[in-house]
Amino acid sequence: MNILVVGAGALGVYFGGRMLEAGQNVSFFVREKRAAQLTKEGLKINSPEGTFEGRDITIFTSPEEVRNIDLVILAVKGYHLDEVIPQVQTIVQQTGTSFVLPLLNGIEHIDKLQQAIGKEKVLGGFASIIATLNELGHVEHTSGSSTFKFGILHEQQTEISVQLEVLLSQVKTKLVREENILKSMWKKYIFITAFSGITSAMQLPSGFIVSSDATFATAKRVILEMTMLAEQEGIILTDQEIESVGKTLISFKKEATSSMHQDLRKGLPIEVEHLHGGALRLAAKHQVEVPVIETLYGILKPYENGRPTMS
Template identity: 45%
Template sequence: MHIVVIGAGALGVYFGGRWIEAGVDVTFLVREKRAAQIKENGLKINSTHGDYEIKKPHVVTDSGEIESADLVLVSVKGFHLEGTLDQLKTLTEKGAYVLPVLNGIEHIKILQEKLGKEYVLGGLSYIFATLNDKGHVEQAGDMHHLVFGELDPSQQTISSKLAEVSQNAGFIAGHSSEITHELWKKYMFISALSGVTTAVNLPIGSVREHPETLHIGDMILREMQSLANAYGADITDADVDAALQNVHALDPEATSSMHKDRRKGLHLEVDHLQGGAVRLAEEVNLDVPYIRAVLGMIKPFEQG
């Protein structure tokens, strides 16, 4: 199986590297600047689940250099998705399926319209990982999950193949028969966590110390539940309770990737996450005041 990873950030390098460790053929499709960094420093995973150095990673900067591929893991930020579409189109025309692991929901429709519904699987990940100054992965905590599943019945074979090659790949792989439900659960959780931590510019422990602040996260979960159910996802009260339990189980210093980006002065995914939720809510005439408020508070920091 040949897997192409678009976006050699922490997530893409982690899962791509673990596949390589398991003997899978992986190509990293990256921008020129990232390619130069990889050429200079190589790729390494520093992880609570074991370190791994990727010897001579296969790196290209143009999809035209790739003869064929079975699967493309898309691990870019939401605001970079548009820039990958032509590359993805080239690869799907060569027979590749696409597994996006972006946060949110809107990207699924964008990819399906550009590439064709039959080529786009559903996917998400749970992992705390960043890149250090050398472009190496720093992964912390127990979570290193990759969940995927078919959005079209014709994708059963490729999903099964992916499950097979991921079985001994050094991370927790889940082949879900209800991937749409899983996508909405993740979207619900990340919208609340990223929204409240980024808006108040504090880690989750400080949020939990103030009931009034934690209440905002709780209400975002409830609004996301209503939004998901308006789109047929059937998110239950038990799903919301589980998300709240996860919030309380996090290390006090834990925070969202969006909050980390705000602290670093980087471009934020707020339009893709909270902005996307507001747009989806407007389409079904649903009022989401807490999400709108958090969107408004974070928006001034969007461009860094």
């Protein structure tokens, strides 16, 4: 299977690199600046799951260059989605790509991709990892493990889902083929909206979530608001599943933090519109109130495009 990873941030390089390490035929579609960095510095992963370095990497910077792709793995930030969709459309049309597997957080991107390339082509999926890029563009994986989950959103995807599970079985990550991937995506969305929102608003790592009863109560309130939105969308979580999301929130090492908080500290754009803004659009759609999420959104919105400056 010929796999194209669109995006070479920490997420794309980590999982694309792990697939290369396992002997899979993987190429990358990136911007020219990132392509130059990868060409000069190579692809390198520093991780508790094992270090990997690759130099002979196939890189594309224009959709017209791409040929003979069976699966596109979309590993971009939410704020790049609208820019990338036309490029993915071109790649799918000219290569005959059968499926696209997005690893974005949130939910809104599924509908956008389905409208652009067809419902039958868009698989469900997401990744769980705490990682960032260092000054050389190499991955620094700081959590103890990583997880890659995927599953079908359309009846025509059963065969490729099984094939992908077998194909990627040797990859150094926890690979899970989910029967109800949409519910799993929602559970991740609930968690990441709380975790990224609270750590970024505090501008402190995860250990401070439980250091104050008021802060932990705020985080739990986000989980409840997001759970309500899931129910409005037909996704029902059990009490145990809701409790599990809360436990995950406080399971990290005290110094660990969210990717959004890491980006905010670096002065980079953050996914507040894709995550918290998406939740607000769902709340408006169903005419319900989510006051804590709305507050976090208001606090973080000035950082959406990087470190704010007075103009």
